[in-house]
Amino acid sequence: MRTLLLVEFDDERSARIVEQMLRERFGLSSSVLRAPLPEVRTRGCQLDAEDLLSEVCRLRLANDKDVALGLTNQDTFVPELNFVFGLASADSRCAVVSTSRLRHTDASIYSARVLKESMHELGHTQGLRHCPNPFCVMHFSNSLEDTDRKSYEFCTICATKVRPSG
Secondary structure (H helix, E strand, O other): OEEEEEEEEOOOOOHHHHHHHHHHHHOEEEEEEEEOOOOOOEEOOEEEHHHHHHHHHHHHHHOOOOEEEEEEOOOEEEOOEEEEOEEEEOOOOEEEEEOHHHOOOOHHHHHHHHHHHHHHHHHHHOOOOOOOOOOOOOOOOOOHHHHHHOOOOOOHHHHOOOOOOO
């Protein structure tokens, strides 16, 4: 069975929200690692998502896992965008999700957002691209409204491209 490393950076504790669903959807066994936030480039109060992604990839290799997802409560950016909910690399099979902008006073809404963005980024690690279906988890989220509208499931087309491994 393929393995998933969930990395909780800083004081983030969202792995418990996503671990079971990610194991089931992607057919992975999982483990959680708490890690200090690495030194990364910043822009104002935001962290460079590409630098965080590099650290997730380093930890994936150091822990000999097949796929890795990092979670942080810090706001993140990439140079061409004001912010990103997450970032992934299919080649490196690594992803990172920022929960900073996903917060909500209703814990169930917050959990759904974290799950959707985690599923989305892990979908990218499996080679999936953005989907035009606004209800598919692989649809690009440019706002919280986009995230809230979409499902945490893959549409029929995307689901055929992601199969759990045994």
